[in-house]
Amino acid sequence: MPVSLAEHLRELIRREGSITFHDWMKAALYDPRGGYYQRVDRKRWGREGDYRTSPERSELFAATFARYFVKLDQVLTIVECGAGDGSFAAGVLRTLRDQFPSRFAETRYVVYELSDDARRRAQERLSEFGDRVQFCSEWDRMPVGPGIYFSNELLDAFPVHRVMRSDEGLSELYVTVDANGRFVWSNGPLSTPRLAEFVDAYSIKLAPRQIIEINLAIDDWLREVSAKVEQGFLITVDYGAEAAERNGPDERLDGNEHPGGRARHGNRLRDHL
Secondary structure, three states, X not given: OOOOHHHHHHHHHHHHOOEEHHHHHHHHHHOOOXXXXXOOOOOXXXXXXXXXXXXXXXXHHXXXXXXXXXXXXXXXXXXXXXXXXXXXXXXXXXXXXXXXXXXXHHOEEEEEOOOHHHHHHHHHHOHHHHHHEXXXXXXXXXXXXXXXXXXXXXXXXXXXXXXXXXXOEEEEEEEEEOOOOOEEEEEEXXXXXXXXXXXXXXXXXXXXXXXXXXXXXXXXXXXXXHXXXXXXXXXXXXXXXXXXXXXXXXXXXXXXXXXXXXXXXXXXXXXXX
């Protein structure tokens, strides 16, 4: 019988010791053994799913961007990174086909999606557009050249590090297991010097017991995309808050949002496992 993702992580921790929350979150979301985005038994998108993003809420979102893409006159290739089930791509392509047929005839749409399940759903949704759409799951195979690189609510799905200010200075939160096999927190040294560099670069002053989440993958992703785009545009849509609001000394004590103590990433992902 295949080992579940949760049991795999328990065995890994017992064998090799605590793992960073970053690595635990990465496995919980993307591991092929049962990571959230790989599971075929979960309805993730839409009103009945776990969450709704703008393309599922209204066709206007994709239609608005399609009209904007047309204004970027010389660009004929659209690459959507983290395309999910293809809702946005379908909205863009339908708008181009119905309202800008000449541009539609010249447009190539590339769906980049790591999840096998999401990619399968996108292929079904976009089947009406035939060979106008290319599907890709490997970064090295992504097209290089002029184009539009687009993402919607992708950056906040990257695994994060959780960093805390203790009496000894900065430390990182790790995940371990207790005697009953439950996932629990532990503290340890920073797993990479980039975390301290991030805190210094953004002049973040943490109060004692204050925990912040640091997403180092965003900068890495921007560098990789920039290397792909010989000429064109990078457009990414997400939500958040100003750094001063997110990281002020009265915010996120013990990792909770203030006020109200919103559920932590760790609790939500632990429930998934």
